[in-house]
Amino acid sequence: MSAAAKxxxxxxxxxxxxxxxxxxxxxxxxxxxxxxxxxxxxxxxxTPYGPLVVSTSKELLPPSPSHLLGTDEYGRDVLSRLMxxxxxxxxxxxxxxLIAGLVGIPAGLLAASRGGRLGELIMRAADLVYSFPALxxxxxxxxxxxxxxxxxxxxxxxxxxxxxxxxxxxxxLTVLESEYVLxxxxxxxxPLAILRRHVLPNVLPFVIxxxxxxxxxxxxxxxxxxxxxxxxxxxxxxxxxxxxxxxSYLYQDxxxxxxxxxxxxxxxLGFNALGDGLRDLLDPTLRSGE
Amino acid sequence: xxxxxxxxxxxxxxxxxxxxxxxxxxxxxxxxxxxGESGSGKTMAxxxxxxxxxxxxxxxxxxxxEGVELTGLSDRRYSEIRGDRLAMIFQEPMTALDPxxxxxxxxxxAVRLHRRISRAEASSRxxxxxxxxxxxxxxxxxxxxxxxxxxxxxxxxxxxxxLACDPxxxxxxxxxxxxxxxxxxxxxxxxxxxxREERSALLLISHDLAVVSSVCDRILVMYGGTVVxxxxxREILTAPRHPYTVALLDTSRGISAxxxxxxGQLPTIPGAVPAWDQFPCGCVFRGRCPREQDRCxxxxxxxxxxxxxxxxxxxxxxxxxxx
Amino acid sequence: MPRFLWRRLLTTILTLLAASLLVFVxxxxxxxxxxxxxxxxxATRAAVRELTVKLGLNQPLWMQYLHWIGGLLTLHLxxxxxxxxxxxxxxxxxxxxxxxxxxxxxxxxxxVAMPTGVVSALRHRRASGTILAAATQLGxxxxxxxxxxxxxxxxxxxxxxxxxxxxxxxxTSVVGALQSLALPAISLGLVEGAILSRYVxxxxxxxxxxxxxxTARAEGMRRHQALLRHGMRNAALPVITVLGxxxxxxxxxxxxxxxVFTLPGAGSLLLSSVANRDxxxxxxxxxxxxxxxxxxxxxxxIMYRVVDPRIGLxx
Numbered sequence: 001m002s003a004a005a006k007x008x009x010x011x012x013x014x015x016x017x018x019x020x021x022x023x024x025x026x027x028x029x030x031x032x033x034x035x036x037x038x039x040x041x042x043x044x045x046x047t048p049y050g051p052l053v054v055s056t057s058k059e060l061l062p063p064s065p066s067h068l069l070g071t072d073e074y075g076r077d078v079l080s081r082l083m084x085x086x087x088x089x090x091x092x093x094x095x096x097x098l099i100a101g102l103v104g105i106p107a108g109l110l111a112a113s114r115g116g117r118l119g120e121l122i123m124r125a126a127d128l129v130y131s132f133p134a135l136x137x138x139x140x141x142x143x144x145x146x147x148x149x150x151x152x153x154x155x156x157x158x159x160x161x162x163x164x165x166x167x168x169x170x171x172x173l174t175v176l177e178s179e180y181v182l183x184x185x186x187x188x189x190x191p192l193a194i195l196r197r198h199v200l201p202n203v204l205p206f207v208i209x210x211x212x213x214x215x216x217x218x219x220x221x222x223x224x225x226x227x228x229x230x231x232x233x234x235x236x237x238x239x240x241x242x243x244x245x246x247x248s249y250l251y252q253d254x255x256x257x258x259x260x261x262x263x264x265x266x267x268x269l270g271f272n273a274l275g276d277g278l279r280d281l282l283d284p285t286l287r288s289g290e
Numbered sequence: 291x292x293x294x295x296x297x298x299x300x301x302x303x304x305x306x307x308x309x310x311x312x313x314x315x316x317x318x319x320x321x322x323x324x325x326g327e328s329g330s331g332k333t334m335a336x337x338x339x340x341x342x343x344x345x346x347x348x349x350x351x352x353x354x355x356e357g358v359e360l361t362g363l364s365d366r367r368y369s370e371i372r373g374d375r376l377a378m379i380f381q382e383p384m385t386a387l388d389p390x391x392x393x394x395x396x397x398x399x400a401v402r403l404h405r406r407i408s409r410a411e412a413s414s415r416x417x418x419x420x421x422x423x424x425x426x427x428x429x430x431x432x433x434x435x436x437x438x439x440x441x442x443x444x445x446x447x448x449x450x451x452x453l454a455c456d457p458x459x460x461x462x463x464x465x466x467x468x469x470x471x472x473x474x475x476x477x478x479x480x481x482x483x484x485x486r487e488e489r490s491a492l493l494l495i496s497h498d499l500a501v502v503s504s505v506c507d508r509i510l511v512m513y514g515g516t517v518v519x520x521x522x523x524r525e526i527l528t529a530p531r532h533p534y535t536v537a538l539l540d541t542s543r544g545i546s547a548x549x550x551x552x553x554g555q556l557p558t559i560p561g562a563v564p565a566w567d568q569f570p571c572g573c574v575f576r577g578r579c580p581r582e583q584d585r586c587x588x589x590x591x592x593x594x595x596x597x598x599x600x601x602x603x604x605x606x607x608x609x610x611x612x613x
Numbered sequence: 614m615p616r617f618l619w620r621r622l623l624t625t626i627l628t629l630l631a632a633s634l635l636v637f638v639x640x641x642x643x644x645x646x647x648x649x650x651x652x653x654x655x656a657t658r659a660a661v662r663e664l665t666v667k668l669g670l671n672q673p674l675w676m677q678y679l680h681w682i683g684g685l686l687t688l689h690l691x692x693x694x695x696x697x698x699x700x701x702x703x704x705x706x707x708x709x710x711x712x713x714x715x716x717x718x719x720x721x722x723x724x725v726a727m728p729t730g731v732v733s734a735l736r737h738r739r740a741s742g743t744i745l746a747a748a749t750q751l752g753x754x755x756x757x758x759x760x761x762x763x764x765x766x767x768x769x770x771x772x773x774x775x776x777x778x779x780x781x782x783x784x785t786s787v788v789g790a791l792q793s794l795a796l797p798a799i800s801l802g803l804v805e806g807a808i809l810s811r812y813v814x815x816x817x818x819x820x821x822x823x824x825x826x827x828t829a830r831a832e833g834m835r836r837h838q839a840l841l842r843h844g845m846r847n848a849a850l851p852v853i854t855v856l857g858x859x860x861x862x863x864x865x866x867x868x869x870x871x872x873v874f875t876l877p878g879a880g881s882l883l884l885s886s887v888a889n890r891d892x893x894x895x896x897x898x899x900x901x902x903x904x905x906x907x908x909x910x911x912x913x914x915i916m917y918r919v920v921d922p923r924i925g926l927x928x
Contacts, residue, residue: 124624124628127628128628128631128632128635131628131632131861131903131906131907131910132632132635132899132903132906133861133862133864133865133902133906135865135868135869136865136868136899136902136903139868139883139884139887139895139899140636140639140640140895140899141639142887143640143886143887143890143892143895144639144640216754220756223756224756224758224869227758227869227872228868228869228872228884229888230884230887243758243759243762246762247762247765247873250762250765250766250769250770250777251770254766254770257762257763257766258763258766261755261759261762261763264756264759265754265755265756265759266754268753268754268755268756269750269751269753269754272750272753272754273750276750340830340831342827342830342831345738346738365835365836366835369830369833369834369835370833371833372830372831372832372833373831373832373833373834374833377831377832378831380824380827380828380831382824385823385824385825386824386825386827386828387825387828388825388828388829388843388847389825389847389921389922389923390843390846390847390850390920390921390922391843391846399832399842400832400833403832403833403834404833435922435923437922437923448828451828451832454832
């Protein structure tokens with residue numbers, strides 16, 4: 001029993017870190033995500049040009065030393081706009097994941113530890129929300145409250161709650177049914193103490209993996225919403241919005257559409273690879289559990 | 291008449307030998323036991339005989355069955371022999387059957403693989419096989435799915451599959467290890483009876499001396515991927531010669547607890563079986579052997595004759611071994 | 614009918630009801646009345662009141678809800694607040710674009726996923742398998758609307774093979790309709806196919822190491838025989854469970870793809886209704902998509918039990 005306890009609770013963090021070096025997928029994802037975060041931080045302080053600065057003489061310029069990725073239909077510097085929308089994308093995506101986690105994790109823990117009627121009710125509610133894919137939920141909320149960054153973030157966050165609730169509940173259930181928790185109960189430890197000492201540390205790695213995977217989905221949803229004109233309204237630079245306006249100039253300047261497309265794809269790829277890598281390292285049984 | 295001859299079989303993984311120079315022979319209708327601790331390479335030897343080694347393992351040496359050399363055979367030719375002349379029963383009856391297919395059909399498939407007979411004929415053969423392995427109402431059992439059967443029942447089904455085409459040789463790899471003790475005896479006696487009736491030869495692989503000695507005419511003792519001793523069952527039990535065999539017998543006698551062992555301690559073989567890539571050079575039992583001397587750095591060859599042993603300093607053939 | 618089916622049917626109906634309530638509540642507790650929105654801020658109070666009565670919006674909310682549900686069940690969807698057009702035929706004609714698009718997308722997805730998934734599993738130790746797996750990983754990362762635009766650049770702008778946008782109605786030309794759906798269906802299907810491919814790969818890998826496959830080989834089956842006879846069905850099981858997820862992914866993906874290729878489907882209708890604040894149409898369409906997702910989950914659940922005797926329909 002003590003071996004099981006050690007294997008499950010203690011070293012999962014150390015294991016994550018040690019194995020992180022061995023997984024190319026996690027390493028690749030980590031590097032990509034790290035680069036995106038760096039670019040976003042840099043963009044807070046500096047971009048080559050102002051992302052909103054219009055220049056009527058410099059419309060649809062091809063890439064050149066002064067404008068590395070060229071300019072758009074209003075003569076705005078594409079690189080600066082790409083950089084500055086990295087902030088917005090990350091904040092919006094992370095915000096959505098945060099909302100999903102803040103509601104989903106406690107809900108999952110509650111469903112696992114209480115079980116019975118309440119647990120059933122929580123999971124049914126999760127199923128219900130699950131039948132509204134993130135984009136559909138966002139479109140509905142935008143219809144009701146109008147397009148804005150906040151609406152998009154909240155909508156995607158709400159739609160992602162079930163994913164967190166399910167993963168948390170699953171991970172918590174395996175811990176709660178384990179022998180060392182039974183032993184802790186037998187010693188008369190309070191449910192709250194068990195939750196804090198045994199369940200949370202075990203659930204946390206799963207939550208981290210889920211967050212990374214979810215981030216790839218929210219990045220995609222945020223971009224899709226702004227592409228559809230349902231996210232952050234223009235003229236603020238967004239990858240989706242840039243793609244949408246570039247589509248009108250496909251015949252004149254196809255590259256204009258390629259840059260934001262690449263930015264979206266690379267971010268999604270990064271979070272996905274990170275999450276996948278971490279998941280494989282964390283626990284192979286997790287894969288069969290999906 | 292010799293049915294199976296294996297000589298100098300070597301199985302390598304990434305340059306390391308898992309099986310180092312295994313030689314053995316099985317006569318037609320003979321029941322031979324292959325015994326050894328876990329990690330001794332028993333299962334790998336069985337898979338090598340079946341031509342079903344996992345990807346990435348390489349094989350040298352010779353395997354001859356009924357005069358046909360099996361090594362280097364194309365998969366097509368090997369598949370014609372597998373299941374027809376050479377069948378195998380695996381250790382895990384719980385997972386060895388397709389969970390989505392009725393057991394009757396799985397047996398029928400095995401029959402039809404090597405026999406050009408109609409579906410109806412195959413079905414009647416299947417029912418006959420189910421009856422032979424002890425199911426009182428075969429037609430009803432045939433319609434069941436594996437999950438509706440107990441472990442013992444599933445192993446009976448797997449025995450039926452192995453017998454489907456009257457093989458000349460059946461390999462049974464720990465066929466009863468995963469079963470309850472009471473069921474073990476039933477399945478074992480069934481297996482013993484059937485191979486006798488079918489005149490098939492049996493190569494029974496097990497870590498359990500009691501299982502092997504109750505079924506087999508002759509016992510091969512395997513350690514570190516090679517046979518260290520080979521003799522008729524009686525002789526292995528009464529006059530073992532290899533120090534490892536002696537130690538093995540001591541441990542199993544200790545379990546029978548006849549009061550000989552001091553202070554209730556079970557006799558054990560000192561040390562543990564090394565990992566497959568960490569065996570010593572020379573004699574494989576070096577390091578755990580009480581009789582080890584300098585000469586043991588050279589690999590001892592298996593002696594000729596009825597009672598063979600691969601040891602430089604074996605116990606004498608008359609004596610009671612380690613007593 | 615087995616007990617499982619009854620229970621599952623009941624929960625499906627309850628889920629549908631709960632979903633409709635959710636949609637109704639979100640879209641009806643809004644600042645300002647729909648009549649005000651329709652008539653604009655300059656409208657007189659009398660005009661607003663008159664329209665409110667005409668649209669039945671002065672009734673209590675539960676009456677409006679029941680009225681809406683009744684309409685959905687009898688396919689009497691009423692008229693749009695904005696255009697005054699009857700809604701049912703409008704949704705109907707939109708579905709004549711969206712339904713084929715989704716089905717074609719599914720077809721493309723399965724056609725991509727099956728071979729790549731199986732091959733990358735069979736060759737998982739070799740370079741070709743690893744490359745395939747990496748390619749599907751890349752495919753997942755490219756959102757369908759980005760892929761759509763890239764395809765437009767290649768196939769329409771450079772090669773001039775296929776139309777970049779618009780839709781030729783089925784009644785005008787079946788070939789033309791298929792042509793205008795080709796690029797959208799490929800963009801939709803490739804991405805879903807990449808996701809599905811990874812599930813297929815995992816499923817096949819699981820089957821490859823299964824003991825029953827070794828038993829089949831020991832019986833004398835060739836590798837491909839054993840895979841066909843025992844591998845396929847067993848590998849299909851986990852894939853079935855994600856099919857529902859796939860289909861909802863395709864449906865929601867179609868909304869975006871229709872915008873990329875300006876196809877007059879349900880997605881475009883939904884987006885233009887959102888832009889016009891034509892809430893009754895939004896309400897109907899959102900409910901439609903949610904219902905498709907919920908019913909698909911039911912069908913997948915039943916299918917899973919039909920294939921797997923261990924669970925079965927009885928219990």
